[in-house]
Amino acid sequence: MKKSFVLGLLISFIFSTNTYSQDSLAYKTRFQIRVAGGVNILFSDLNENRETDFLIGHGSDISVPVSFTFTTFFNKHWGMEVDLKISNDTGNDKKFTESIIQQYEASFFSTVTTGITNSTPMTGTVGIVYRKETEKFYFHPKLAIGVTSFETSWGRANLKEKNTNIEYELLYSANKTVKDHFAVLLSHAMGYKISKRFWVDLETSLLMYKTNIVYERALLNLYTQDSQKEIINYKKNILEANISLGLKYVFY
Amino acid sequence: MKRSYVLLIVLFALPLLDVFYSCCNCNDDVVDHYYSFSDFSVNNIDNSGQNPLESEQEEINKNAYGIRLYINKELLSNSEKSTNNKCYLFSSSAYAFSCDCDFSSYNLVNPIQSIKIFTLQDFNNEKLANSDVSEYFNVIHTYKTVEESIEEINKVFNRTSPDIFVDYLLMNAPSPENINHQFRIEITLDNEEIINLETIITLI
Numbered sequence: 001m002k003k004s005f006v007l008g009l010l011i012s013f014i015f016s017t018n019t020y021s022q023d024s025l026a027y028k029t030r031f032q033i034r035v036a037g038g039v040n041i042l043f044s045d046l047n048e049n050r051e052t053d054f055l056i057g058h059g060s061d062i063s064v065p066v067s068f069t070f071t072t073f074f075n076k077h078w079g080m081e082v083d084l085k086i087s088n089d090t091g092n093d094k095k096f097t098e099s100i101i102q103q104y105e106a107s108f109f110s111t112v113t114t115g116i117t118n119s120t121p122m123t124g125t126v127g128i129v130y131r132k133e134t135e136k137f138y139f140h141p142k143l144a145i146g147v148t149s150f151e152t153s154w155g156r157a158n159l160k161e162k163n164t165n166i167e168y169e170l171l172y173s174a175n176k177t178v179k180d181h182f183a184v185l186l187s188h189a190m191g192y193k194i195s196k197r198f199w200v201d202l203e204t205s206l207l208m209y210k211t212n213i214v215y216e217r218a219l220l221n222l223y224t225q226d227s228q229k230e231i232i233n234y235k236k237n238i239l240e241a242n243i244s245l246g247l248k249y250v251f252y
Numbered sequence: 253m254k255r256s257y258v259l260l261i262v263l264f265a266l267p268l269l270d271v272f273y274s275c276c277n278c279n280d281d282v283v284d285h286y287y288s289f290s291d292f293s294v295n296n297i298d299n300s301g302q303n304p305l306e307s308e309q310e311e312i313n314k315n316a317y318g319i320r321l322y323i324n325k326e327l328l329s330n331s332e333k334s335t336n337n338k339c340y341l342f343s344s345s346a347y348a349f350s351c352d353c354d355f356s357s358y359n360l361v362n363p364i365q366s367i368k369i370f371t372l373q374d375f376n377n378e379k380l381a382n383s384d385v386s387e388y389f390n391v392i393h394t395y396k397t398v399e400e401s402i403e404e405i406n407k408v409f410n411r412t413s414p415d416i417f418v419d420y421l422l423m424n425a426p427s428p429e430n431i432n433h434q435f436r437i438e439i440t441l442d443n444e445e446i447i448n449l450e451t452i453i454t455l456i
Contacts, residue, residue: 109301109302111302160302162300163300163313163315163316164315165299165315165421165423167393222394222395223390223395223423
């Protein structure tokens, strides 16, 4: 009985619409915090169809990030927003290993290791937001700049040539372990005020950045010390789209 | 107020001084151990696969052949205690920062001076029977020469598993017409004692 009473009270609190008069709270919020979950889609990805694709912690075409946003408005229409998005996309140790083994299995036995730590890619942005509100709805277009970071780890394989005494060391290394990229974000959120304090919205955004990752592949004959090197470039213009559903809590 | 500060400083300073001015006394704990080589033996290895395997086969792929040298070591009974009073600081105390006492040291009696591998049959046009073919062999993984491996063999001593082995891989294949081979491994110790070991194999 008590539980159902409390639950009923909570629901009525969240969904009460009769506690304020018409137009009285539009443009009145000073601070807003938002938690959202969504889907990230890479329109231009980082794949080069090479084994090093699996060493980059941001290679999947689709990922599921969560974001935390803080917004403050300094006048009726304009405000500032800080956003942090954390993704589940990481490098793939297993796929890198399989790729190397498959590539060399005709002539070599391979023992593969990587430095993939599964650190989560993150995007942090700061920008300006414009608000257009009615009693029930709101529209927040935004423009922001920030940094997107993801891991670029090393990969190593010991190759023992079949039917010989020769061993090779294969090493993949990037010019930096964690890559930070300057990014520009365009987004728009459309929401509904389900209560005085709680709002829900749907946000779509486009994140644009340029990568400058360079991997070096070095194959070293451990007996003769002869080395072959190859450069694998990941210099691309990346476009990511994100659709998220968010819950806001507002302060007046 | 001032007196309490002085008292605090004295209370903190004394233990700190004690720590700074202290050292270890390792008198009772250090023992010098002596060990020597007790036995050597060799086996042929087949390195065709991912890891080298000792082979009882009469034939091995000439590009994947190696010799495994087993080295047995034993502790001698004339271990003795020695003084090791390492004072890094000035006076004795129980609160030293660091106490690097060498509780045990292991000293090798009669280390290896040289290891050489000879071919007892003609190997190729350059290396005929009884030639030194050590230069054709390298240590597995590191590809150190036979001579370079001696330092590591003399240095390493593990009390719980004192016996070790070294794999020497043949990196130069013999001439195709020479398939039956016999190698002699000559180990010379510091006291000029020479140990000879032989192995026979058909390299195809």
